[in-house]
Amino acid sequence: MYFNKLAQAVLCRTVAFLAILSLSGCVGVRNCDSLRVAMDSVAAVRGKEFLAPVSCEKRSLGFFRNHLNMSLRAREERVKREGRIYEILGILPASRMSYRTRLADLYGDRVGGFYDPEQQKLYLLTSEAPHTQQAILIHELTHALQNQHFQLKDFLNDTLSHDRLMTRTAIVEGEANAVSYEIQGALNCQKRGVLQLLRSVARRKFTLPTDESLALRVLMDFPYLVGLAFVCSELGSGKEWRQIDSLLAAPPHSSVQLLKRLWSAEPGGVDLTSLDETSAVGGRLAGLASSNVTDTMGAYFAFALLVERLSVEDAFRIALGWKADQLSYSSSDASSDQTERLTWTTDWQDAALATEFRNALALGIKPRERFYQITQQAAEVVLTYAASGQ
Numbered sequence: 426m427y428f429n430k431l432a433q434a435v436l437c438r439t440v441a442f443l444a445i446l447s448l449s450g451c452v453g454v455r456n457c458d459s460l461r462v463a464m465d466s467v468a469a470v471r472g473k474e475f476l477a478p479v480s481c482e483k484r485s486l487g488f489f490r491n492h493l494n495m496s497l498r499a500r501e502e503r504v505k506r507e508g509r510i511y512e513i514l515g516i517l518p519a520s521r522m523s524y525r526t527r528l529a530d531l532y533g534d535r536v537g538g539f540y541d542p543e544q545q546k547l548y549l550l551t552s553e554a555p556h557t558q559q560a561i562l563i564h565e566l567t568h569a570l571q572n573q574h575f576q577l578k579d580f581l582n583d584t585l586s587h588d589r590l591m592t593r594t595a596i597v598e599g600e601a602n603a604v605s606y607e608i609q610g611a612l613n614c615q616k617r618g619v620l621q622l623l624r625s626v627a628r629r630k631f632t633l634p635t636d637e638s639l640a641l642r643v644l645m646d647f648p649y650l651v652g653l654a655f656v657c658s659e660l661g662s663g664k665e666w667r668q669i670d671s672l673l674a675a676p677p678h679s680s681v682q683l684l685k686r687l688w689s690a691e692p693g694g695v696d697l698t699s700l701d702e703t704s705a706v707g708g709r710l711a712g713l714a715s716s717n718v719t720d721t722m723g724a725y726f727a728f729a730l731l732v733e734r735l736s737v738e739d740a741f742r743i744a745l746g747w748k749a750d751q752l753s754y755s756s757s758d759a760s761s762d763q764t765e766r767l768t769w770t771t772d773w774q775d776a777a778l779a780t781e782f783r784n785a786l787a788l789g790i791k792p793r794e795r796f797y798q799i800t801q802q803a804a805e806v807v808l809t810y811a812a813s814g815q
Contacts, residue, residue, distance in 0.1 A: 457481035457549060460562070466608050467566045471666055476573040479566065480546045489536050489550060490529070497525045504528070506718065510754055513767050513810050514730065515789040516640040531645070537561040540568040542577050560605050567601040575673045588723025588750075591647060592680045596672050599652025603660065603669075606653075612664075614657030619687035622654055623728075624737050643729040647680075651725070655683045681724035681747050688745060717755040723747070727771065727782070734788045743781050746774035748804075764813040773804045782806055 460481045468474050497504055508524020511517040517524065538561040540547040547565040549558055571577055581593055606612040623643075659668045677683060724747035731740035750771040757764050773779040783799055783806045790797045798809045 457483055457562070460566075463562050463566055467563060467570055467604060470604050470607050471567070471570060471669075473570060473574060473670075475570060477545055479569045480544075481562070482546065482548050483551045484548050485551055489539075489548070492539075493532055493536065494529055497528060501525065506754065506756075509756070509765075510752070510767065511641070513754075513765075514769070514808075515733070516638055516644070516730065518638060538565050540565040540572070542568075542572040545569065545572075560609065563605040563608050564601045567604040568597070571597060571600065571673065574670075580673070580676075586721040586723075587726065587752075588679050588721045591723060591725060592678070592683060593676050594648040595652030595655060595680070595683060596669075596676055597652075598648035599654070599656035600669050600673075602649060602653040603656045607664070612657075614660060614662075614664075619651070619654055619684075620737060620741060622650055623732075623741060638733065640729040640733045643732055644726070647725055647729075651683065651687070654687055658686055679721075679723055680726070681745070684724055684728070684741070684745055688741075717753075719751060719753045722750055722752050722769070730789070731782070731785050734785045739781075743773075743778055743785075746778035748772040748774060765810070766812075767808075767810040769808040771806045771808075773806070776801075776804050779804045779806050 460479070464475055464479065504525045505523070508517060508527070511524070517527075536550065537557060538547060538549045547562070547569060549561060549565075568577065571580075577597065581590060581597065585593065603612055656669060656672075659672060660666065661668070724744045727747055727750070728740050728744035731743055734740075735743075750769065752767070752769045754767045755765070771779075771782065773782060779801055783801050786806070786808055787799055790799075796810055796812045798811075800807045800809075
């Protein structure tokens with residue numbers, strides 16, 4: 426799940442990545458009191474001026490949690506449906522805890538600030554340490570600049586597919602992280618390759634509860650970490666920030682494009698960008714407000730599922746072979762007969778990769794196999810879940 430899909434505001438999680446940075450080179454920003462200094466620094470790095478003032482308020486953790494809960498409650502049915510899909514696919518363990526409560530707990534203690542594009546206002550958490558507030562302020566001001574030039578509410582539209590929204594969110598958050606690190610003198614785009622980055626996520630080095638599934642952890646960290654790596658790959662050694670303008674004006678269609686770009690930049694990696702076949706894949710989410718939904722989940726979603734069951738290297742290799750997918754979910758809750766059906770069809774570059782994906786899927790559904798069926802025809806794999814009368 427991506428919080429930008431559920432909230433009007435763009436939120437910044439305070440991940441442990443901040444803790445490993447050297448902040449000694451910061452420009453001296455001291456939270457809201459030096460907003461103008463921070464705005465000038467962001468504008469100088471990006472080569473773009475702010476088109477309107479941005480206001481800043483410091484708020485308590487209670488305010489942040491209330492804002493988050495209100496956003497989640499306003500989308501109760503969509504949140505509930507997404508949580509159920511994640512349970513069926515094995516991303517979430519079966520639990521009495523609602524998905525909305527899980528999300529509120531997950532983000533509630535980890536949000537250091539957020540920017541509200543409608544009010545042109547950013548909020549900082551009062552309890553954050555001063556050096557952390559510096560990084561968050563710059564991050565959120567980058568969102569403000571993005572919004573003024575590229576209209577974030579349209580860019581991160583609710584009707585986009587899971588895959589396309591994930592891809593766009595990665596660009597938005599990746600750029601905000603990159604600008605923040607650049608101002609602090611800590612942006613090193615040559616530091617780590619994508620596999621090393623993903624291994625660090627898989628080793629549970631980031632700040633998510635240890636009782637969460639690894640797949641959910643990987644999905645949550647995607648915009649901030651993989652997004653940063655992708656933005657770095659586009660900036661190049663010369664740090665051409667105009668490249669990011671091009672990404673925001675004409676973003677990639679799918680997460681597989683990000684993964685292929687990162688793999689091409691990996692030492693020993695092969696250039697796979699010429700194999701891109703995603704231009705017509707995964708545009709819109711159908712059935713947004715109903716109990717019947719059709720969506721495209723994407724290559725990175727497949728990677729998140731695979732890394733629960735395989736090594737990072739094997740999961741990444743298979744995910745690079747993703748071509749397309751379609752997930753359909755329907756449910757009815759009549760008093761006499763509750764029924765659910767999910768069908769997830771995935772297409773792969775060849776039958777061998779499809780077989781590996783099918784076998785990995787099967788590893789995760791054995792405890793509940795009476796509700797599931799997995800079939801394969803050549804390079805197409807179909808997972809079906811059907812249950813009634815529960």
